[in-house]
Amino acid sequence: MAVRALLSGEVLGLWDECRDASREERALALAAAVDDSADSLPPADRPVGRVTALLLRLHQALAGARMAATVSCPGCRGTVEFAASAEALLGLEDKIVDCPAPLLHGGYEVVWRCPSYRDLQAVAEQPGADDPDLGAALLLERCVLSLRHEESAKASARGADLPGAVREALTDAMAAADPLADLLVDLRCPDCELEFTADLDVAAFAWAEVECRGRQLLLDVDALARSYGWSEREVLALSEPRRASYVRILTGELP
Incomplete structure (x- = not known):
């Protein structure tokens, strides 16, 4: 399944649009924004795993394949770290059956x-x-x-x-x-050794990266607008490498 790259202005637009949305609304908005398939069905009407695959690819594009997080142990309330690979999970996409037999x-x-x-x-x-x-x-x-x-x-x-x-x-x-519809991770608490299962919320991972990128874009716009008098549109029109170079000049990292 193909996905299209998001422009900087689109990232900010999604951040504005989705910050107060429900989990389902947010997942669909992010998936629809990057969907570049020829499927006539909107993401909302495809199997859940098809949307998950789009969100996995969005995460890859923004932050790479590794997804790391922490959960609270249901036994001792200690912190349990875990990581998953978007690339490995996408290997399950070919197993999704869009029109299952009776x-x-x-x-x-x-x-x-x-x-x-x-x-x-x-x-x-x-x-x-x-x-x-x-x-x-x-x-x-x-x-x-x-x-x-x-x-x-x-x-x-x-x-x-x-x-x-x-x-x-x-x-x-x-x-x-639809093996991507409900992703679970088997974990063991390092403190009390309790074994338990946690949800892997791909939509939350993807949203966290959009939010992180949106905040950084606002900081870049603020810094460059103050220093050069450029508008938000002019700053966002710069390519990412060019914009990053200007920011590095301002912070003294680029001589």
């Missing part, structure tokens, strides 16, 4: 699709969706297109009508069809 399990035929960010947004707006079990049920309900039991000639489109074993099989099929 699930045949327990006498049921279930026609389904992978969850999208539009689904995540819709579920988040439902009362009680912060409950993990209810949220998962609401998401599955949206992704079941039709279902039929072998002993019934009538088709249904209600995922809630599925027995538990079939629902579990469908959840497993969804995870296999």
Whole structure:
């Protein structure tokens, strides 16, 4: 999947646009900004992993492949460091199935699709969706297109009508069809040695780099505008190497 490079002015625009947005809105705005594919579907309607792949490539373009962070141990509340590779995760992109085959399990035929960010947004707006079990049920309900039991000639489109074993099989099929949709990291606390699992929030990593780049651009604009009288547009029109060279002159790093 191709992504396009963001101009300096676009980075600042995204920073302004997304700083107060929800997690889902922010992820979609960043993905749409760099999307250079020929897919007729907007990122909001593609499998979640397709958006994750765009965000991974955005992170690579801004800061490289390495993603490092810390989480709090659920046992002792100590700090646990971890790192992931955007390049390695992108190796899972080829395993995403955009049009999955119907699930045949327990006498049921279930026609389904992978969850999208539009689904995540819709579920988040439902009362009680912060409950993990209810949220998962609401998401599955949206992704079941039709279902039929072998002993019934009538088709249904209600995922809630599925027995538990079939629902579990469908959840497993969804995870296999989009391995970038829900990224988890297995960790061990160095202090208490507790083993636990943490979410790898690619959207948060990408946003952190946009925010960092946006702050640095504002500092550059401020410094160059004060010294040379240039407007923000004129400063942002400079190439990154040229702008960095002028900043280095001002700080005395470039003789």
